[in-house]
Amino acid sequence: MVHVLRLGGWDPLQALGSGWRLRAVPEDCEPVEFFHPAGDDLASSFGIYHPLSLRWHRPGDDAEAHEQLVAALADGIVPVVAVDNYHLPFRPAYHDVHAGHLLMVTGYDPGSRAYRVLDPMPPAYRGPLPREVLERSRSSANPDDGSDPFFAGSGPARRWLEVRREGPQPELTWSWLRTALETNVRSLRGAEGDGLPALAAYFDSLPAAVAAEGAAPLLRTYRIGWPAQAEAGLHARFLAEAARRLGRFRLAEAGRAVELVSHSWTGVRISAAHGEENPGEAARQVVEHGRTLLRGYEAALHAVESALDRP
Template sequence: MTVLGSPAPVPVAEVFDGPVSITPTGPYAGAVPVTSSPAWYDDLCSCLQVDLVHVLRLGGWDPLQALGSGWRLRAVPEDCEPVEFFHPAGDDLASSFGVYHPLTLRWHRPADDEEAHDQVAAALADGIVPIVSVDNYHLPFRPAYHDVHAGHLLMVTGYDPATRSYQVLDPMPPAYRGPLPRDVLARSRASANPDDGSDPFFAGSGPARRWLEVRLEGPQPEPTWDWLRTALRTNVESLRGAEGDGLPALAAYFDALPRAVAAEGAAPLLRTYRIGWPAQAEAGLHARFLAEAARRLGRHRLAEAGRAVELVSHSWTGVRISAAHGEENPEEAARQVVEHGRTLLRGYEAALYAVETALDRP
């Protein structure tokens, strides 16, 4: 299937069929109406990246260009929220997503259930697809239903006041698109998401009825070689350590991890598992973007660079899995994480060299 507004298709998995209950208006005015919604999914991405792909596609953009052309690595904040959609950029998501695009990403925090519903309904009326924060425990279509508490995101695509039910879209496996009673979604959005031991990674922080507003403030840039070359040079400079972020910050994090584990036990390892997911996802998206740009522009060294970036993405797996299984022997797990971390850092350096090489030679 061809992505709306995209010069080339983004691979999707045909999971859903039938019409989407929303027509592009407001900030999406002029976009081609979406008549079906195949589910895009990538194993390396969290619900945050997957949902953004769908919303950007609805807006007529090539989501792979928007999410994959920029490549950032943020310093890890002290407060690492235990939710699937944690991102080290915090509320400033636009500094990591749509870096070279006129894109606004804004979190809203309604005070109560009524305000939460009213804001979502108003957004839908304006052509916005709200991405809402939920606790999987209360959602009948999630495997965690009445079993595991975990902070998650899904999209609301419509609301029917006659039946008091929303239409929702959740592309994360097992994937669901269909109705959800208003009171069920409200319960999930207002949940305390208690840390009851059911999920060591994504429980302990309530959704607080948050929802993410995505606005396209202008046309998507044309992905010319001049535009891309400037973007890639900026990416390399950022990853090399602009303003305390980038590889120096990551290297310092791995250096400090054994001391943190000695002082706190397994808690820093659980944080490492969470912070690795956005970094892994964004490297994977950048790799896919480079491969597609190589095909479109006829520059084979971009494909080689994409492969090097893909190896970075997969190198995060060793870091995250070693951290995930560290509760029994935290010190040994920390040693393994640091070892995998050194491999990861070498992979980043190799990827940056490959990208720099691709800038000057076809």
């Protein structure tokens, strides 16, 4: 979404980083890189304070999928399409590892029957891709063949994300930002049914879940940590930039505290990722790291609250 918003003239750091949410962990954590606990309701976690529409489309076959992309491009939309890396020649996983991934379609040439695509993920690629190759990647079953324990087993199903700007981006003012930060704090404290209480309850229940199900809850923990860690890091960067632009340097201190939250997710995710041989011990380690993480969240919220009243 960063590149799509930038192409539209928006500051993606403000659009995606001004909000900070933590959703309750769903039972079904889809094994794809782009999993998010918000599911189809991505607008509740991204672009929260912006006129931004985020909508998944699920065409039924290759022909409909192609027609939707061409129509979106004609409407000025840059589709973000779900793919299986196994079928993409520019991905290191080509003909080696099945893994769900996202890339952007920026154009289509009917003469050469090739899309123009942009994949910012290293090694990064910008250029043509034959229509049949993209269709093969989008319709792949993405089988769980053991090559990727985290992001295989759920096909792209030809889905694509429509990112539509429905108005101008709000100006970054202290009044606007203060309201956003106050709302973030309320949400993370659990005012909307998610947030830290839900995460604490998840960690409390993890040992029993692992005892009953084996390593499966640990893989789920790894997947939920992926977006949560990234969102904390993005919010930290936004606070640092807002501090510079608005001259409110306690925001930079708050940003550092939020950055530590992002770092604290690493222990949770790595312990969960390597828990298959001894799930019980891994669950113990995850819970221990989880308690550190929760303390980090509380410290970050305190830092944000302190920045609300003092520049």
